Every structure is written in C-alpha cells, then in structure tokens.
Amino acid sequence: MGRDRATLADVARRAGLSKTAASMVLNGREGTRLSAEAHQRVFAAAEELGYRPNVAARSLRTRKTATIAFVSDIVATTRFAGGLIRGALDASRERDHVLLITETQGDAAFEQYAIEAILDRQVDGVIYAAMATRRLAVPPAILGGPVVLLNATSPEQLPCVLPDDERAGAMVAETLLAQGHRDRIALIGRNRQKERDPEISLAAEARLRGIRDTLTAAGVSLCAEVFSPEWLSEHGYAAMRTLLDRPTRPSAVICMNDRLAFGAYQALGEAGLTIPGDISVLSFDDDPIAGWLRPGLSTAALPHEQMGRRAVEILLDGEGKGPWLVPMPLRRRRSVAAPAD
Amino acid sequence: MGRDRATLADVARRAGLSKTAASMVLNGREGTRLSAEAHQRVFAAAEELGYRPNVAARSLRTRKTATIAFVSDIVATTRFAGGLIRGALDASRERDHVLLITETQGDAAFEQYAIEAILDRQVDGVIYAAMATRRLAVPPAILGGPVVLLNATSPEQLPCVLPDDERAGAMVAETLLAQGHRDRIALIGRNRQKERDPEISLAAEARLRGIRDTLTAAGVSLCAEVFSPEWLSEHGYAAMRTLLDRPTRPSAVICMNDRLAFGAYQALGEAGLTIPGDISVLSFDDDPIAGWLRPGLSTAALPHEQMGRRAVEILLDGEGKGPWLVPMPLRRRRSVAAPAD
DNA sequence: CTGTTAGCGCTTTCAT
DNA sequence: ATGAAAGCGCTAACAG
Numbered sequence: 041m042g043r044d045r046a047t048l049a050d051v052a053r054r055a056g057l058s059k060t061a062a063s064m065v066l067n068g069r070e071g072t073r074l075s076a077e078a079h080q081r082v083f084a085a086a087e088e089l090g091y092r093p094n095v096a097a098r099s100l101r102t103r104k105t106a107t108i109a110f111v112s113d114i115v116a117t118t119r120f121a122g123g124l125i126r127g128a129l130d131a132s133r134e135r136d137h138v139l140l141i142t143e144t145q146g147d148a149a150f151e152q153y154a155i156e157a158i159l160d161r162q163v164d165g166v167i168y169a170a171m172a173t174r175r176l177a178v179p180p181a182i183l184g185g186p187v188v189l190l191n192a193t194s195p196e197q198l199p200c201v202l203p204d205d206e207r208a209g210a211m212v213a214e215t216l217l218a219q220g221h222r223d224r225i226a227l228i229g230r231n232r233q234k235e236r237d238p239e240i241s242l243a244a245e246a247r248l249r250g251i252r253d254t255l256t257a258a259g260v261s262l263c264a265e266v267f268s269p270e271w272l273s274e275h276g277y278a279a280m281r282t283l284l285d286r287p288t289r290p291s292a293v294i295c296m297n298d299r300l301a302f303g304a305y306q307a308l309g310e311a312g313l314t315i316p317g318d319i320s321v322l323s324f325d326d327d328p329i330a331g332w333l334r335p336g337l338s339t340a341a342l343p344h345e346q347m348g349r350r351a352v353e354i355l356l357d358g359e360g361k362g363p364w365l366v367p368m369p370l371r372r373r374r375s376v377a378a379p380a381d
Numbered sequence: 382m383g384r385d386r387a388t389l390a391d392v393a394r395r396a397g398l399s400k401t402a403a404s405m406v407l408n409g410r411e412g413t414r415l416s417a418e419a420h421q422r423v424f425a426a427a428e429e430l431g432y433r434p435n436v437a438a439r440s441l442r443t444r445k446t447a448t449i450a451f452v453s454d455i456v457a458t459t460r461f462a463g464g465l466i467r468g469a470l471d472a473s474r475e476r477d478h479v480l481l482i483t484e485t486q487g488d489a490a491f492e493q494y495a496i497e498a499i500l501d502r503q504v505d506g507v508i509y510a511a512m513a514t515r516r517l518a519v520p521p522a523i524l525g526g527p528v529v530l531l532n533a534t535s536p537e538q539l540p541c542v543l544p545d546d547e548r549a550g551a552m553v554a555e556t557l558l559a560q561g562h563r564d565r566i567a568l569i570g571r572n573r574q575k576e577r578d579p580e581i582s583l584a585a586e587a588r589l590r591g592i593r594d595t596l597t598a599a600g601v602s603l604c605a606e607v608f609s610p611e612w613l614s615e616h617g618y619a620a621m622r623t624l625l626d627r628p629t630r631p632s633a634v635i636c637m638n639d640r641l642a643f644g645a646y647q648a649l650g651e652a653g654l655t656i657p658g659d660i661s662v663l664s665f666d667d668d669p670i671a672g673w674l675r676p677g678l679s680t681a682a683l684p685h686e687q688m689g690r691r692a693v694e695i696l697l698d699g700e701g702k703g704p705w706l707v708p709m710p711l712r713r714r715r716s717v718a719a720p721a722d
Numbered sequence: 723c724t725g726t727t728a729g730c731g732c733t734t735t736c737a738t
Numbered sequence: 739a740t741g742a743a744a745g746c747g748c749t750a751a752c753a754g
Binding site for chain 1: 386433434435436437438440441446448451462463466467470474479480481482483484491494497498500501502503613614618640643644647650670673675
Binding site: 388389390400401404405408434435437438439440441442443 | 730731732733734
C-alpha cells in the first residue's frame, strides 16, 4: 500500500530548496513569505512527483490526524443509522477528514477496545452516537478531547445533536387537525418505560408532549391511547385490533413509529378498512418501508443525514454546546385524508 | 485527545532499562532473551504508567497502521449493508485492527478523495465493497497493496467474497419441490439487464440458474416468468396481479428479492388470497421486513455479516484468491406450504 | 527571507 | 544479554 511515495525531501530537492521551505509553501503558511517563484517551483515539483504528505509523520509532529472517531452503541450497522454515517462522512470529506468507525454493541469490553484504539491513534475528536435517541454515559477516557453526542445526551452536558421530536409531534397533530379530525384521534405506542426513562428513550416523551400540547391547544383530546410493550410491528397490529374492537372507530391513528404503523396497516387490511378513506394513519421515523406501503405512509422523518452532518460540523467548527435540535420534516404521502364523517 | 500519555521512554526509565529493551519486551520479541526479571519490570512499569504505544510513531517506523480501509460504492449507508460492516468490524477487532470507512457514492471525485485519504494514511489493506453483487472496476491506485473485493468481482481476478446465489436458488426450488409443488411454480423478477450485465448484477443470473437447474433436474419447469424493470415493491405488486389475472393460478411464487415479495403480498392481500394456503411465497435477501410480514416470509438470507468477516480474514490472513462463496441460509418462516390441490 | 537543526515516539541495526 | 544510535517523514525553533 503506497510504497515508493515521494517524500517532502524529494520535493525540496527537486525544487532546489530546503524541506522547510517546501513544507511552508505546501502548507500555505502566511507568516513567512517565500518568493513567488519559489512557490511555483515547489508546487511544480510536488505535482510532478505526485507528492502526498505522510499523515503518520505529520501527526507525530503536530498531534493532529485529520481523523474523527465515530463510536456508536450499535447504530453503525442498523438500517436506521446509515444516514447518520452518510451525513458524517460527507461533512468530514468536506473538511478533509476521515472517519474511524467503531461499535461497542453495548459491551464493556468492546467499548474498552474502541476507546484504546481511538486514543492510540490520536484522533482529533469523537462522535459518540446512539441508536435510539436517549441519554447515555460517556466513558471518561474520551473526555480528554472534543466530543459530540449524536442522537444522545449525557449528564455531562456535552454538545449534542438531537432530532426535534417534540416539534414533530406537534406537526403530526397539526396535520390531523388541519384535515378536520377532532375527537376521534387515537394514539398507538404509549409506553411508560420509554416515556419515563431517558436512558431508554428521549423520543417517546417528546413526541407525546408535542402531540398532546397541540391537541390541547385546539381544545381536543385523544380518544384512545394504546400501550405497547415495544414499538414493533406485531404490537402495532395488536393495538389496532384493540382499537377496532371498540364501539366507536377512530377517524385517525397516530403511531409512535413506522414499525407500529406497519402493523396497524396489516390489521386494517385484514379488517377490510381502507386508508385513508376509513382511517388516516400518521407516524414517525420515515423508515424505508413507509414508501413501500400502499398507500404510502405519511410520517415525520428522522433527519439522520442532517444529524450526522451537524455532529461533525460542531465537532470541527466548535460552535458551543447546543443542544442542537434538527427538524424532522413531515413526509406527506397518501395515508391522511379528512374524516369520512 | 490523549495528551500526556506515557511514552516508551517513560516506561524504560521507570523499569531502569533502555528503550530498546522495553520495546522488545512489550512486543514480545523472541530472538533476544532479556532476563525474566527485566520482563517483569517492564510490564509493571507499563501497567503503572498506563502505557499505550503511539500508533503514528510506530507506523512511521514499521509502515504498518493496523488500519483497514473499507471503501464502498454506497453500501456503507444502506440498510442492507449494515451487516457487511458489522462483520468486518468484528473480525477486525479480533485481529486488533480498526476500520477506516469511506464511500464513493459512485462519484469519481469522491472516489479520488477516498483513495488519497487511504494512501496518505498508509492503511494495511483495502476492502472494496459493492452494494449490489456485481463486477466492478477497481481504481488502479489501490492495487499497490492487499485488496479484497466484497460482494463484487473484478476483471483483475482479485480475491473476492460473494454470496452463493446459485446454491440459494437451488435451495429455494428444492424447498418448493419438497412441499409437493410441481407445475404451477411462477417466478417474479426476471430482468434481462440484471441477468446479462455483470456490472449491474451477478445475483440475478445465478439465482435464476440455481432455480432452473434444480427444477429441470426434477422434470419440472416454471409455469410463468414475470419480468420487472426493477426489483421494487410496486413491481412485485404489478407482477403478482398479472399472475392472478391468468386462467390458472400458481400454487407458489418465487420472488427474486424480498422487496418484490413485499409487493406480491400486497396484491395477494387485496385479492383476498391467503399465504401460504392459496399460494406459497419464497424469496431472497432476508430483508428485515421479511420478519414483519404476516405470515413471515421464507427467504434465502444474504449472509452479510459472514461476508464482512470473511473479507477481513482473507485480507489479513491472506488465504489465496477465492472466489469465496458464502452460503445463503434459508430462513424458514410461514409463507410456504403444500399446494392446496 | 531562507536553511540548519532538533525532535515527535517508535523500532532496529549494530556495538558492547 | 543489553544499550546507543540511527532514522521513519514531517514541522517548528532557531540561526544565518
């Protein structure tokens, strides 16, 4: 891998100057002005030799590696989180940095390994990401340098990037209100654990609050709230069946995530009900399946890519503490209409 | 990030030995035997100081970085490919290596950037991955060092890791045969482009061959083959409708991927047909939704994690050229039964 | 304004 | 059996 590369000494020799001079020119140092002609010669030599600096050598001297560590509990390999990495990758490239990716899988030994690997390589900063939006404990060892939390907060009040779930909740409710839904709006996916324990979820409580406050402000309240042990499709299915067994059928259902909505669709389909003719469905996340469903599911999108970008921007451009809330845009598809009534 | 770290000199001083001795002990050099007591002292000193070697300094000397570049066209941020990275990450960790991840997004400028970033950092090897199993052109610049192709082949005959799609096709067909399906097996997802152009897909042709050969060997042939412009859910939906419009309904349908199968499920649901009672469905990929569907979709799983592992094993342990075919296990869920007849 | 020199932290001859 | 010294390629003091 890349042997026989031209070194700075080669460039300097060819340009007929010292290494120092070459180094300064190549790094665009302002302070010391070499002759314009010297600049030309150095650039030409570098060009001809295909010179590229050796990062290891440079870091040894400068203690900068142009490398960012992306550490996640498990997010890196999750369907949801591709966007997080994608965004971080793009923003890193724009700033001439590169990403070292690591996964702890929630395992202490793995985390230890990740941290050592990172420290040994003298990365310039760490992005610590969580799969589910939540509060977490950052290992003290990485606190020695710049850290940004992605999709997470921590007791230490580190700078962090989060999706704006509360605003998303509000938008979802507003959308339903705007279509004329009032007293027959149901909610699927209430979950005490998620709502109470910030180490499990920050999203549940925020989404719920956004929905509730908006509805309340309009003088409306939810006609039903179904709890689910998890936010999986089978729970959405069961919850929707529960709802359909009641005497009065809801005109609209808000699901706490797309997976629940997926299950709800199944139950609706089996019951011979149509969306949005009989019931409107609205949800959160914008999982890829939201677009595969018939009709397409309207949902507040987790802005993964934006979040990933933000994280490296904050890390590298250092913009204070935040927290930075990234808006969750509502993807309008065809699952919402005015109530049949 | 990690300033004030103890250096080898600190360890040596504390152990009352030279840097040389300390280095040798810490690296477990065999040739030269220092006294057992010297070993003890060095280890103790390193332990007490929390010594960790500086990777940059070491690489400068050894030209090894314990870092692998994972370059992909776009796979890194795709729902499908999480497993590829996960497997590579696990295998890397086991070998004390770390992954530098990069995405070209099929863009020449990005690829150029990725290559330079990699070369500048003197990575020990490159894993070049593709999202869709296909043949691709490896940029010559990275041919200077070890390279393994992941989910791809190349004209240069580089070592590569691929899913065993042909065998998977055979298993799918065998499964149907074993259930008693014979002359009413249909196929959804034929696609001339994918089947003909290895730069687009290697999977289409292999899966088809596996299916055909197995069926032929049993004296059976497909009762219908529906073409699709792409392998998306809407195409699966349309294809299934086409099938249902025919005079004789198939007893089983093989879909070239889960997305098509997802669409087929929708069409079947709308037509009031049940799976597997009326029609069995079998597919490829094992996308997460396969488990969310009702009934669960039986499908030949792309062994992403295994493939990712294999790639780094081959890269680091150097085991010849391959190609290495990784088996695609059949996930048996509830979408297959004996024909109603 | 330019070049020489001294390391960054580590491994590796080569003497002792 | 152990240590001194020489770099790996680069940048930053410091002279000239």
